[in-house]
Amino acid sequence: MKLLPSFKLALRNIQTxxxxxxxxxxxxxxxxxSVIALVSIGQSSSRSVNSSINSLGTNVLTxxxxxxxxxxxxxxxxxxxxxxxGVKSVAPTISGRVTAKYxxxxxxLNVVGTTASYQKIKSTEVANGRFIADxxxxxxxxxxxxxxxxATTLFGAANPVGKQVQLNGxxxxxxxxxxxxxxxxxxxxxxxxxxxxxTAERLASSTSIGSVYVQAKSSEQVSFVExxxxxxxxSVFHDSDDYSVSNSQDVxxxxxxxxxxxxxxxxxxxxxxxxxxxxxxxxxxFVSVSERTKEIGxxxxxxxxxxxxxxxxxxxxxxxxxxxxLLGVGFGLAAIKIYGLFASTGVSLSLPVTAVAFGFSLLxxxxxxxxxxxxxxxxxxxxxxxxx
Numbered sequence: 001m002k003l004l005p006s007f008k009l010a011l012r013n014i015q016t017x018x019x020x021x022x023x024x025x026x027x028x029x030x031x032x033x034s035v036i037a038l039v040s041i042g043q044s045s046s047r048s049v050n051s052s053i054n055s056l057g058t059n060v061l062t063x064x065x066x067x068x069x070x071x072x073x074x075x076x077x078x079x080x081x082x083x084x085x086g087v088k089s090v091a092p093t094i095s096g097r098v099t100a101k102y103x104x105x106x107x108x109l110n111v112v113g114t115t116a117s118y119q120k121i122k123s124t125e126v127a128n129g130r131f132i133a134d135x136x137x138x139x140x141x142x143x144x145x146x147x148x149x150x151a152t153t154l155f156g157a158a159n160p161v162g163k164q165v166q167l168n169g170x171x172x173x174x175x176x177x178x179x180x181x182x183x184x185x186x187x188x189x190x191x192x193x194x195x196x197x198x199t200a201e202r203l204a205s206s207t208s209i210g211s212v213y214v215q216a217k218s219s220e221q222v223s224f225v226e227x228x229x230x231x232x233x234x235s236v237f238h239d240s241d242d243y244s245v246s247n248s249q250d251v252x253x254x255x256x257x258x259x260x261x262x263x264x265x266x267x268x269x270x271x272x273x274x275x276x277x278x279x280x281x282x283x284x285x286f287v288s289v290s291e292r293t294k295e296i297g298x299x300x301x302x303x304x305x306x307x308x309x310x311x312x313x314x315x316x317x318x319x320x321x322x323x324x325x326l327l328g329v330g331f332g333l334a335a336i337k338i339y340g341l342f343a344s345t346g347v348s349l350s351l352p353v354t355a356v357a358f359g360f361s362l363l364x365x366x367x368x369x370x371x372x373x374x375x376x377x378x379x380x381x382x383x384x385x386x387x388x
Contacts, residue, residue, distance in 0.1 A: 010316040013288070014323075024284045025324030027277025028361050032328025034273055035357040036349070037335040038266040044347040046259035059088075059219045060121060060247065061226055063212040063233065067242040072208045075197070077236050081214060084228045086221040091118035091213040094200040100193060101166040102154040109150050110192045111167065113200020121215045124189075129161040129176030137196040142172040148180040149190035167193070167203065222247050271360070277324060278364035285317050285372035310373045317369020318362060325361030329354055 014021045063081070065073050078092045094113040099106060118124065119131040127148065136143050144165060151160050160174045172195070181189050201207045216225040226245055233243050299309065333349055340347045 007315060007319065009312060010319040013316060014319065020284060021320065021323075024280050025277070025320055025327065027273055027280045028321055028324030028364065029277075029328040029331060031271060031273030031275075031277050032325050032357045032361050033331035033335060034269075035271060035360075036329060036332030036354050037339070038269075039353045040332075040336055040350040041339060041343075041347055042259060042262055042266055043350055043353075059216040059222055061214045061216065061222065061229065062246050063214060063229060064244045064246070065208070065210055065242070066244055067237075067239075073236065073243075074207050074209060078209060078212055081212065081229060081232055084225065084232060086216050086225040086228065088215045088217045089117045089121060090215070091115055091121045092197060092209045093118070093211050093213070094197060094204055094206070094208070095210050096200070096204045098167045098193065098203065099169075100150070100154060102160075102163070105154055107150075107153050109153075111195060111200065111203065112192055113195050113197045113203070115197050117215075118194075118213065121213045124181070125179040127177050127179040128159060129174070131176055131178075132194060132196050136175075137198050140198040140202065141196060142170065142199060143175045143196065144172045145176040145178060145194040146174060147178050147190040147192045147194075150193055151177045153191070167195075170203075172199075274357075274360055274364050277361075278321070278368035281317055281320050281365060282368035282371060284320075285313060285369055286375070288316070289313065289372050289375055306378070313373035314366070314369050317373065318365040321361050321365025321369075325358045328361065329358055332357075 075092060078090055081087065082090045091114055096111050097108055098111045100109050101107075114132065115137055116132055116134050119126075124131065126145075129145070131145055132143065135141070144167070146154070146160060146165075154160065154165060155163070160177060163174050164171045165174055166172070178189070178194075195203065214225065214229060216222045226247060229245050230240070233245070234240060237243050332354070336347050336349055
């Protein structure tokens with residue numbers, strides 16, 4: 001039996017029971033659309049996270065104080081880290097929350113005290129004015145740099161540079177506004193206020209450094225610098241549980257593993273719909289065999305071979321799954337487009353995932369179509385002709 005007539009016959013049989021065919025394909029449609037949409041969104045999120053981490057630089061390490069009560073980590077300790085071999089620059093930070101007020105507008109915002117080197121290490125761009133300078137820190141000047149969102153919250157559309165803003169009731173001069181950097185790993189610098197480190201010590205009534213960004217001279221020296229940092233910090237804290245040293249590559253690897261695991265999990269869950277759809281196809285093909293028993297008997301009586309009957313029903317199952325797969329691809333693409341309208345990061349269709357999902361839908365049609373097709377091909381023509 002030629003394949004083209006078999007495909008035409010399969011399409012005609014599907015068209016005679018449109019509603020039943022659509023309900024049969026529903027599992028395949030949902031499965032393919034879910035796999036494409038969820039995995040594509042997961043991969044796009046992973047790329048966004050990796051891009052955010054890459055923007056920090058591959059030669060930047062972060063020292064975090066985990067137990068501030070164990071020891072006061074001061075600027076003198078930071079200066080010791082700066083003298084280590086392979087270290088290009090360091091940027092200590094003191095973080096907290098303050099009540100910022102301008103005119104009648106007030107808001108509770110994050111405040112970060114740091115030095116001039118923070119701008120280069122973190123690749124921070126200034127939209128208006130300037131960033132904190134060494135002279136601001138040395139003279140303990142009451143100057144602030146506003147994140148873009150913080151500036152909008154307090155000043156609206158007006159240019160805040162040169163104006164005074166109150167932090168916990170004390171006036172500070174705005175010297176700059178940062179460009180919007182968006183969010184990275186769940187946090188955003190746009191709603192942060194930056195002040196000189198010495199000013200932050202006075203504002204927080206503490207000289208204890210919360211974290212330090214350390215820039216190595218090159219990405220090849222990151223591991224060497226990390227070992228030196230651990231040795232130097234151990235002599236300060238005396239317990240490795242009181243601090244941590246991480247680099248962007250470690251964070252990127254960890255986040256990639258998490259994202260890949262989540263994508264695999266989401267894809268696996270969505271694939272269950274494909275299996276359910278396959279069971280639906282097998283069920284409806286068994287029903288079709290029962291309904292067309294007499295037709296099978298007539299075809300065998302006029303010379304159709306077992307292989308011809310097998311191919312006919314198998315092709316019908318494949319056509320059902322292929323149509324469901326194509327509709328699933330369309331719905332998956334539509335879901336991605338709709339998600340992209342509301343998401344902060346762009347989502348693009350993953351062609352390999354689409355190909356795998358569609359190919360899997362065809363495989364489901366073959367696997368679950370074999371059993372009813374085999375049953376149809378084994379029917380005895382005499383008994384089939386007598387079937388009512």
